[in-house]
Structure formats: C-alpha cells, structure tokens
Amino acid sequence: MIKLDSKIPEGPLAEKWSRYKTGLRLVNPANKKKIDIIVVGTGLAGAGAASALGELGYNVKVFCFQDSPRRAHSVAAQGGINAAKNYRNDNDSIYRLFHDMMKGGDYRAREANVYRASEVSNDVIDHFTAMGVPFARDYGGSLDTRSFGGVQVSRTFYAKGQTGQQCLLGTYSSLNRQIAKGTVKIFPRRDMLDIVVVEGKARGVITRNLVTGELERHSAHAVVLATGGYGTVYYLSTLGLGSNASAAWSAYRKGAVFANPSFIQIHPTSIPVLNDYQCKLTLMSESLRNDGRVWVPKEKGDKRHPNEIAEEDRDYYLERRYPAFGNLVPRDVASRAAKERCDAGYGAGDTGLSVYLDFKDAINKQGEKAIRDKYGNLFEMYEKITGVNPYKQPMRIYPAGHYTMGGLWVDYNLMTTIPGLYAIGESNFSDHGANRLGASSLMQCSGDGYFILPNTISDYLADDIRTGKIPVDQPAFEEAEKQVADRIQKIMDVGGKETASSFHKRLGKIMWDYCGMRRDAEGLKKGMELLIQLEEEFWKNICIPGTDKELNQELEKALKVADFFEVGRLMCEDALQREESCGAHFREEHQTETGEAKRNDAKFAYVAAWEYQGPKAKPILHKEALEFKYVELKERSYK
C-alpha cells in the first residue's frame, strides 16, 4: 500500500520554497543532454514546462492531441492572471494572495504549495511581459489590473477577455523557440493512452497517432503530465470537446493516487443551454461581474421581457445576500445562489434555468464605450451565440462545469506517487483546495511549468545521469502497448448501436444531477449505480464506424468516454465520504440555517487521495492531513 509523503519542507512559510530550492540536487549541463523528458499536453503548464526544460538543455518530447500546441484549452481562459505585484498600492502582497487563495479554496489546500504559487506569480507576469504577451496597459504604459471574484484588491492582469489565449500564445512562442533549437521535439495529433512503468518508475508513454491510428512507444527518464482537468465528465461544460481525463486516468490505473476528485468548480457565468444538440457551454468571463449586476424577477415565473421588468420588481440576490462582496462573491457561492433561485422557480428564460447579468447601470455610469473597451469581445461572443445584443438587454447566464480542483495527487515536488511521474497545472490537485479563485488558474499553471517543475525535477533526474537511453523494446513497453491495443480492439469489436457522444451525454446528465452543484448521500449512491449500469451498456452497445487504423474521431471519443465512467464513480465515492460542505463541494446534509456551506474542520481537514484497486473494486482512501499554521480557519463569509 502506498504511503503519502507530501515532502513539505520545514521552516517559516515565506522561506520554505527558497530554502528548499537551494537544497535540491542539480544535473550538470553536459548530463542534461543525456536525459529525456516526456511532457504530455501543451497548455500553459505543459508548454511552459517543456520550453523551460528545453532551455535547461534536456531532451524534451512534447505531445498534444491537437494539430498545434497553440490550441490547448488554456487558450479559452478569459478573465486574467493573478499576481501579487501590488501595482495598485491597494495593500496587496504575496501573503494576501496566499491568504485569499486559502480562504477561497475553503481551507482544503496545502499552505506551503499555495504560498509558493503566490510567490512565483510575480515572476510569471514578468516572464510573460518579457515574451511579449500584450497585457492591457494604462495610458502611462504600465500594466493595468482589474479585480476579480472573491478578493478585495485589484491584482488581475488581463488582455481584454482573451488573457488565456495571449498567455498560451506567449508560452507557445517559447515552445517554438525550443523546437527551433532542437531541444524540444513536438508530437502533435497524439493521444496518450498509457503510462509505461519500468521497475516502479515512470519511463515512457504509449500514444496513438491520431492520423494513422498507429500505436507508438516513447521512452524517457521522467514523464510530466500536463493534461488538464476532467470537467467534460459533465458532457456540457466550458471545456474544449477534446479535453479529457484519460491521460491522468491511465496514471491512476498504474498506481498514481488521485486526490479530491469531487472538487469540481461550477462556473457561475456561462451562456445557458439553448438547444438539445448543444455539446458545449460557452463561458462569459467572471470579470463581467465587476460591472454586471446579477438579478432574477422578484415574482415567480415572471416571463416579461427583462427590459420591461421595473427596478423594484428585480431581486439582486447576490447584493442582497452578500452585501460585502455583492456580485463579486467567489464562484461556488455565486453558482449555488443562482441554482437556488432557479430551483425555487425564479429563473429567467423559457427553461427557467438562467439568471440575468445586467450592464444597464454600468453603461449608464461609464458609457457604452468604456464597457466596450473592457468586454467588447465577450459581448460580441454573447451576441453571436444567442443572437441577443447585451448592450441593449441583460445577458442570461447559468452555471456550468468548469474547472477541476481535484486531480493527481502530487507532493511538494509535483511528483505523483509513481516515481518519475509528475503532474502539473490543472491535472494535479495541489493549489486550489475545494474551490479556485478566478484568474489563479493561469497563474498556477504557468508557475508550475516555468518556475517550479524545472527546479524540482532535476532532483529526481540527478539519479538518472548514468542510466542511458531507455529502450522501448523491453517487456514493460510491450505489455503496455498490448493492453492499449486490446482495449482498442475490445471497443471496436462491440459493434453496437449508440454513439460515444450519446453515452457521454447520458453520463453527463447523471453526473450533473447526482454529483453536481448540490449533493446528498442518497443521490450519490444512486449516481454510482446508474454509472455502473451505463458503463455496462456502453460496453455492449457502443458503435464505432470505420477502423482503428485511420483517423477515427468516433474511436477517440469512445476511448475518452470509457474512462469517464470510472472518473464519475470516483467523484461520487469521494463526494460521499466527505461529510461536509466546503468550497465547490456542497452536501445538502451539511448547511447552515441560511443555506451556506458548513465545513467540518475537525473531521475533514484532509486531502482525500484514492488508490486504484482494479476496475470493479472499491479504491483505497488515503488521508493526507492538512496543517494550518499561518491561516486561521474561519467560516468563509462574504456577507
């Protein structure tokens, strides 16, 4: 059985990282050339890590399923990236950023990791600026910032509503630079289907070439997963359609423990579902809540046109319930409040599953131009999708599955429980606790990739300077490839009637209904049962046209969906054991009289890390106790 060791260094919080770093072993430049590293995923974390490792002189192989690294889903992050620069003189500091993240995460994250993420945030901004990322600037030419949900300072750097795109393209450019230098080799259009573990160490991956359908073996001295989150478990989510859990899941199956799977953020401001064939929910950046006011009609089932509903007939429920933070409460709180209103029958639109986000006051006060400058592209996007002009009438929004705080368990080095296997960015669990604050995802991904992993990985690789190339013709690779090939064959052989998307949709519905924004024990048990039934049905009735030896998008989808059944089950399992409400995880059984989340620090101040025991067996739960020395655990109040 695995024993968790978080390897959190001793010493005062503010000095942990710098002290620890100096103690890490290095690999000398001549030896770096002898070491191969595989990076899977080319989002902010993956591309950042690959380029940073390339700069150091390692041989890096980087994989992505898209045709270009530039299309990784970091590209879709809108609002911004946090850093404790204190450019506004609003008394911001690394400690305050740390504190906000701890509180925002409802005290379910590691202090040391969160502090480190805050610490490197300033370096991240400097590095992006140096790479030419066009952050918004004020007239004097300095970087501009804006405020974001859950905090009272203005520390979010942004590039219109396309901050993720600009940061990713900056990272992509640094990756390209290394590709040109030959230190990084890029393998696009590859799905990673399995990790290869040799003598207990991660030594390679099995990938499928998505164009030819061939399985390929790649070996390395260390493997870094930067494969993002599993939010598509809900089918309808703000993620890209290709985003999936399979890479992380294959690591889980090979023995990497998976932490806090049920912590999954439901973003409060996405465009609501408009038709039955919809397979994607588009996010409207949280930054909109800076100027937009959220409301529903005061009267149940008031179906009047929003512009006709008079001021006194509107219920600005966030301002009413949370006067201190108003419309800028954290995401989990805003999402639940919206769901509460809609469930109570006050929702807007035909379906009653949406609330209004109104810019009338902001436009009256600041002028349409000011609003256009800040959010122009988001407003355009909204109009394109819905056909409604948000300058003239309020937007309709509804919560949607968005970000997974849970992920592969990693220690302070960002290494999973499989030696040599690292997880960075959204694919690990480390920095956001039970809820992520807006704009700290880009920050964490870039910090992990550029500034943390390159330091910690050398400590592990220092033992590998004499290992030499890892041959791919050894039994572990053969076996892994055979397993993958068998799985593909099995899925191709079913020859059923139902498409992968259809199964995915049904799966998503189960997850949304039973393991979504509000959960209870009965529902979670029911959900697990339904998942088992659906999985059985899947293996009897999945239909995949074509062959596996060609570009076959249906096969790609089916392989991803096949893993989601297990992901969903583990989510339910985790949600069930956590008999408290914290952050994004809300148990009906555990709430205050006013309907706020009720945490139980005495019993649940731990990371729930699950160890795989086989496809049908119940996984083993390991608990990593969380120690809080620098923050006081308080009820998270935004009132």
Place this chain on the structure above:
Amino acid sequence: MKKSVINLSSLSQKYVMALAGMFLMIFLIFHLATNLLMLAGDGGKAFSEAVTFLTESPLVKIMEYVLFAGFLIHILLGLVLQWHNYRSRPVKYHTRLRSETSTFSRFMFHTGVIIFVFLVIHLINFFFIRLGWVAQPDHAAHQHDFYSMAVVLFQNPWYTAIYLVSFVFLGFHLKHAFQSSFQSLGLNHTKYTPVIKVIGIIYAIAISVGFAIIPVYFLFFY
C-alpha cells in the same frame, strides 16, 4: 521546394513589382501631360515641339531604356506571380470565393493582360515606326510626327474604340495599383492611407479620362 521561377523572396518580388508599377504610374503622368498638348488647338505645334525636345534629350533617351525595363519587369513579374499563385492552390474550390474584396484587386492580372495587348497595339501604332519595324504612314511628315499619326489613327472609330476600352481597363488597373503599391512598400499609416486611397481613385480616373479625351477629340471634334 522551389520558391518561384525567380530566386527572390515573395516580399522582394512584391517590392520590385510595386516599384516598377510606381515608376510606370509616374511615367503615365508625363505621357499624359505631353499628349494633352495635342489639344492645344495649334495643329500639334506645341506637341511636336515637346516631342522633339524629349526625343533629343539624352536623359530621356536613357529613361526610355529604364521605361522598357520597367515595363518588362512589371509584366514578367506579373506572369511569374500569377503562375506561382495558380500553383499554390492545386485543388481549386468548388464554390467561387465570395469574400468581399475590391473587384479591381481580384482582376489585376486580367486587366494587366488587356493593357499588355493594348500596349502591343499602341507600340505598333506609334513606336515601331521609329524602329523601322513598321512602315511609316504616308501622311506623317517624319518619324516623330506622332500628331499626324494620331489624327489619322483616331479617325478610325475601331481604333478609337479599342483605345477607349483599354483606358477603362487601365483605370481599373490603376485604381487598385495606386494604393496597392503603397501597401506593398509598407507605406501605410492610419492617418494617410485613406488619403492615399482617395488620391488613387482620382489618379486612376484622371489618367484614363485624360488619355481618353484625345481619341474622342480626334474622332468627333477634329
């Protein structure tokens, strides 16, 4: 992969094309200015004097070669570009491109070909005589008596028609060419580019109408 028939980068070719075009546009201004002297109403005296001055000036003699080079480069490069561009999309679209672009810009090659055909006719009519390739018409007093040649030529309505049509296409070609050459040379500015575009339109109209007046004048008013 071979870039193009000529070993110059795409942008260098674009530069040369634009420079040659700009030079030709300047030439057109001089050409038109000289031609308009035909309308002085003095039986071509002023015009002939100008022509004599020009043909005897050594500078103009040199410029004549430069002009030929300019035409040659512009035409050959045009062909090369067209060929290269044709090859860069080996499988064509089934539906015609419907992007809204200026019609003139899309048909630069086509108008170019028409202008080239016109140029050949024009050279036969006026220039080859001087080289002795074409017999000097009887009524012309000497090799450089372009005025008499023009008088005779444009009293033929067919020639007048050919010239007029060609000038229309020349106008089309120039309308795009003027601002396009600035763009190609990178002479672009948010403040001045709109002005350049307007000047381009005025220039194109002025040149084509200016040249057109002469055959019309000789056909109807002489």
Place this chain on the structure above:
Amino acid sequence: MNFTLKIWRQKNANAKGSFQTYPLKDVSPEMSFLEMLDYLNNQLIARGNEPVTFEHDCREGICGSCGLYINGRPHGPQRSTTTCELHMRDFKDGETIVIEPWRSKAFPVIKDLIVDRSSFERIMHAGGFVNVNVGCAPESNSNPIGKLIADKVFDAAACIGCGACVAACKNSSAMLYAAAKIAQYAMIPQGKVEAKERVDKMVKQMDAEGFGFCSNTYACEFDCPKGISTDFIALMNREFFSSKACKQKHA
C-alpha cells in the same frame, strides 16, 4: 429548418475525394454550424455510414481548430465569426450549403474536411518568438508601452491560427498570418531587438512552404474571424525592407 449539404469527402491524404450530398431535415435555428454537423453525423452513424470528419475543439471561437469553407467563404457568411460560432439562423431554410476544406498547396487534406496546417507551425518555429530565457525577465513595468501601441499589439496578437486568411486569399497567401506575428513583436521593445532577423527568417519559411504571393486584395482581412488588419502586412513589408536594406554581415 431543412438543408441540402454538399460536403467534400476524402478518405485520407492519398485518396481521391469527391462531393457527397446529404439532405438534412429538422435543423434547429439555435444550432451552431458544428452542432448541425454533429446532428448529421449522428444520422450517418445510425445509417451505418462513416461520419464527416472535421476539426474542432473549444467551440467558442478561440482555439482556431475549426475551419470550413462554407458557400464560398471561410468560416461561412458571417464576418468576424469562426465556424463554431456560426449559427444555423444565419442560413435560409431550404438552402444548399457547400462545405469544403481549406484549399492550399501548403494545407494538404488529411481526411474529409481536415487539413494539415503544420506549415503554419514551421513559420512560427522560424522566428515567431522573443529570445528570452526563463529567469531573465526584467520587472514588468520597466518597459512602458503606451496604451495605443499596446492595443495595436493586442490586435495583431489576436490571431488564432485558423488559416482562414490563406483559405480566403485567391493566391492562398499566408502573409496576414506571418505579418500578425511579425508586427506584434516589431511594435514592442521586447521584440524589436531581433525584429530584422525575425522577419527575414519567417518570410523565408513562409515562401518555402509553398504559399502564394500577396496581391493586396485584402480578402484575408475581410474573412479573418478576428478581423486582423492588413495594415500589419504593410508593417511587415516595411520591416522586411529595412531588414534587407540594413542587413549586417556577421564579423
């Protein structure tokens, strides 16, 4: 709504492709264009046929994966819109919609409507970056950049690399794509240092990929889903000239 779809089908890069016609009934006007294709694919699979393969991912107009040539226009009839953002309400009921892949020598078809855009990647490898190592960055505000320039830089940087500019150009030229990146870096102090070598290398690579030449029709700007201006092409031309004119020999 009902439509007749005429779609390019091609089994793989080497196969000979052809158009197939599919009538499609009961399309909701709320569907996005890609959801309409999903809907078609569901029906094709149900009938035992192979679904139409097309590239897509984010479905919110930012990743640049999707790119279909629809009725003679890259990304369809709406301006400043990617294929995934296009909705069926923008089409007329009963219309015939012809869907083709991007066509260019530098974008060979991989399958059905998917093309290989790796030529774009190689242009970026040639110089689409600032040479700065992790750890060498100065304080962010040590290089002030005026708001007007910063906004312009953003406009250039907004490119999503979809390839619509090439698809829209009658010459299938990639100038707008290359220019956007060249301009983005040429306008800011961080990128100016190596602006001359950058433009030189990127243009060279662009030519080597077999893209056509620019003849300033500005179709690229018209059909760019992000509305990137051809002013940046002029800027690139200028940069290129100064690079050629001021080229220094290495000692």
